Amino acid sequence: MALNSLAFVAFLAIVLVVYYIVPKKFQWVVLLVASYGFYVTSGLKNLVFIISTTIFTYLAGLWMQSIRDKQQNYVKSLGDGVTKEEKREYKKIANKKIHTVQVLAVLVNLGVLILLKCHGFIFDNIDKVFTLFKWDISDPLVNIIVPLGLSYYTFNSIGYLIDISRGKHAAERNIGKFALFVSFFPSIVQGPLFRYCDVGVQLTKEHKLDYTNIKYGAQLILWGFFKKLVIADRVAPITAHIFSPEFVATDYNGSQVFFGVLAYSFQIYCDFSGGTDITRGAAQMMGIDLPVNFERPFFATSMANFWQRWHMSLGAWMREFVFYPVMLCKPVTAVSKKFRKKFGPHAGKIVPSVAAPFVVFFLIGIWHGITWQYITNGLYNAILISSTVALTPVYNKIAKTLRINTEAFSFRIFQMLRTFMLLCISRVIVKAPSITDAFAMIKRMFTSIDLKFLCGVDGEIYSYGVDEKGMKVLFLAILVLLVVGILQENGLKIREALSRQNLIFRWFILLLLLTVILVFGIYGPEFDVSAFIYGRF
Amino acid sequence: MEKIIEILESIRSDIDFTKEEKLIDDGILDSFDIVSVVGELCDYYDITITVDMMEPENFNSAAAIHALVESILDEE
Numbered sequence: 198m199a200l201n202s203l204a205f206v207a208f209l210a211i212v213l214v215v216y217y218i219v220p221k222k223f224q225w226v227v228l229l230v231a232s233y234g235f236y237v238t239s240g241l242k243n244l245v246f247i248i249s250t251t252i253f254t255y256l257a258g259l260w261m262q263s264i265r266d267k268q269q270n271y272v273k274s275l276g277d278g279v280t281k282e283e284k285r286e287y288k289k290i291a292n293k294k295i296h297t298v299q300v301l302a303v304l305v306n307l308g309v310l311i312l313l314k315c316h317g318f319i320f321d322n323i324d325k326v327f328t329l330f331k332w333d334i335s336d337p338l339v340n341i342i343v344p345l346g347l348s349y350y351t352f353n354s355i356g357y358l359i360d361i362s363r364g365k366h367a368a369e370r371n372i373g374k375f376a377l378f379v380s381f382f383p384s385i386v387q388g389p390l391f392r393y394c395d396v397g398v399q400l401t402k403e404h405k406l407d408y409t410n411i412k413y414g415a416q417l418i419l420w421g422f423f424k425k426l427v428i429a430d431r432v433a434p435i436t437a438h439i440f441s442p443e444f445v446a447t448d449y450n451g452s453q454v455f456f457g458v459l460a461y462s463f464q465i466y467c468d469f470s471g472g473t474d475i476t477r478g479a480a481q482m483m484g485i486d487l488p489v490n491f492e493r494p495f496f497a498t499s500m501a502n503f504w505q506r507w508h509m510s511l512g513a514w515m516r517e518f519v520f521y522p523v524m525l526c527k528p529v530t531a532v533s534k535k536f537r538k539k540f541g542p543h544a545g546k547i548v549p550s551v552a553a554p555f556v557v558f559f560l561i562g563i564w565h566g567i568t569w570q571y572i573t574n575g576l577y578n579a580i581l582i583s584s585t586v587a588l589t590p591v592y593n594k595i596a597k598t599l600r601i602n603t604e605a606f607s608f609r610i611f612q613m614l615r616t617f618m619l620l621c622i623s624r625v626i627v628k629a630p631s632i633t634d635a636f637a638m639i640k641r642m643f644t645s646i647d648l649k650f651l652c653g654v655d656g657e658i659y660s661y662g663v664d665e666k667g668m669k670v671l672f673l674a675i676l677v678l679l680v681v682g683i684l685q686e687n688g689l690k691i692r693e694a695l696s697r698q699n700l701i702f703r704w705f706i707l708l709l710l711l712t713v714i715l716v717f718g719i720y721g722p723e724f725d726v727s728a729f730i731y732g733r734f
Numbered sequence: 735m736e737k738i739i740e741i742l743e744s745i746r747s748d749i750d751f752t753k754e755e756k757l758i759d760d761g762i763l764d765s766f767d768i769v770s771v772v773g774e775l776c777d778y779y780d781i782t783i784t785v786d787m788m789e790p791e792n793f794n795s796a797a798a799i800h801a802l803v804e805s806i807l808d809e810e
Contacts, residue, residue, distance in 0.1 A: 363786035516765070521785045524769040534773050542745050545773075546766045553765075586766055 198238040200386055200475045201425050208235065209383075209479050216483060221403035228377055228400060228483070235382035239345035246313070246344040250306065251372075251379045254354040257302035258368035258375070261295045261361050299362035303355050310351045313343055315567035346385035348564060352514055354379060357393045359518055366394045374401045383479040387472045389490040389510035396487060404484030413692050414482035419710055421474030426718030427674045429467035433719075434662025435460040442630040451641035452648050456658075458621045461628055463675060466494065469508070488513070493682045498612035500581045500619055511564070515557045523556050524549040543590055550586035554579040565627070570635065574626040581619060670717050738800045741774045751796045758790040768793055775799070781806045 198204050212231045216224055236247060268291035272284055311319075316338040324334045357378070361368050369375040378397040391397075438444055439457025470491040480487045488510045497503035504512055523529060529552050537545025555576070562575025596603050622639055629635035650657040659665055681691060695703055742751045745767055749757075757763045763771070771793070772783045781803065792802045 521788050525785055530773045545770050549769045550766050
């Protein structure tokens with residue numbers, strides 16, 4: 198069941214009615230039944246994987262908890278007859294055991310994820326090596342379809358295990374409540390990722406029917422539909438055309454690639470953030486606050502800033518469970534210290550700034566899928582971020598020498614355009630038909646500029662799958678998106694501002710948005726654009 | 735407390751650590767600065783700062799960092 202389908206809206210409406218009718222202590226049961234009902238619509242076979250992950254992670258969590266409880270009860274039973282040093286020693290032994298269980302359980306979860314998502318890549322490359330020795334290795338998992346939300350529920354489960362190991366919260370003893378944390382239906386398709394201590398506890402709390410939550414939730418869903426149906430799905434044929442092997446085989450020019458990547462930037466943002474708005478809106482209607490996943494990434498002033506605004510829940514997950522552990526591991530801190538002592542504070546910063554982004558972005562690359570394109574893109578982002586940290590003093594010196602006012606608005610515009618250009622390269626790397634095509638397309642973007650196709654004299658721009666009328670709708674819709682973005686960037690909370698307006702104006706705006714979605718939304722029967730891009734991950 | 739400020743200033747001499755109260759929330763210190771701070775604190779006080787202590791509230795001001803160090807020293 199797609200998040201942008203009428204079926205989902207009807208399903209959500211039924212769930213909400215039942216959710217607020219039943220006694221509050223059973224609300225979480227309604228959500229659990231709804232979540233599994235929703236999940237079944239993606240295929241009955243998929244249940245095997247999510248149930249296995251749920252049971253395995255639940256038991257591993259309980260195991261870690263029992264080790265900690267035993268240690269604490271034992272120390273308590275000793276009363277005053279135990280010294281501080283002995284207490285510390287008991288805790289250390291227990292933590293070591295907990296850590297071992299956590300590492301094993303995380304490896305199993307990761308192993309399943311990698312095997313299910315990356316078997317094609319793994320066996321393909323093994324096969325290439327074995328072919329040299331004339332051995333034939335075929336992929337035994339070739340018929341397995343990646344279960345819905347695999348990456349999301351696996352990452353949430355891994356976060357849960359690590360948090361228990363760190364003593365952030367206790368293990369959930371009720372398997373039903375834990376199963377809801379893993380399978381919560383609005384977020385299972387494409388996140389956002391969340392932690393048990395933030396969202397898990399909210400899911401099983403009792404929630405009163407609140408008009409503001411219903412109103413704001415519905416408005417967020419409507420905005421999500423606008424982004425997805427009016428912009429992302431309308432722009433999709435342009436992207437599909439320009440990044441197709443057929444187009445790449447023609448004598449295209451760099452301006453066409455740039456047009457395609459511009460279209461793709463809006464498509465992927467509106468697709469992913471639109472889906473997140475629908476998810477967060479649906480959860481808000483239930484009184485559940487899911488993490489924000491996007492903060493207007495088009496306004497990013499650097500690549501590091503972009504990753505603080507794009508897929509923020511994945512960024513937060515990576516920071517907590519990969520970035521900090523890598524940065525704080527003994528080899529990195531030891532080398533960092535040596536550099537700091539010998540070459541100054543900035544040199545000390547360079548060591549972690551090189552080590553951690555490479556690990557994080559390699560993993561983000563794999564998270565999107567193991568292909569050489571995603572791995573290359575991960576490394577590209579890591580190089581950009583590491584070099585920014587390393588070269589900051591150089592940039593500062595250049596700005597000082599040239600007397601550039603880095604606080605000026607014009608400089609911010611320059612930073613935004615520079616970041617956007619760097620992102621365009623990143624988008625081409627993943628979207629081109631192959632890595633070789635990607636490099637060729639990037640080269641042409643900067644060497645072969647010809648804007649004739651934009652003039653529309655020969656109608657070429659309208660031959661990419663969107664006619665003149667469609668282009669006009671797109672232009673206006675993107676304008677609305679940017680205006681809203683600028684207002685939000687300046688601190689305006691749109692929904693709160695709207696609720697302060699008079700009733701007639703408020704409803705006029707909402708009905709206008711609904712009409713635009715109904716009239717100009719693309720419902721994708723002729724081309725398969727309506728599926729969410731990030732649903733794949 | 736003075737030693738904490740001395741350590742912080744050795745890493746970022748451009749910040750007045752006696753006044754700033756939102757070092758993390760306002761993005762004054764970045765993740766890389768924090769790791770340098772943690773490295774110095776661990777060396778000087780011979781303590782271990784673990785990943786689960788990497789919460790914004792523990793690093794938002796010199797006073798918060800001081801309180802964190804004190805609590806670790808007390809526990810150890």
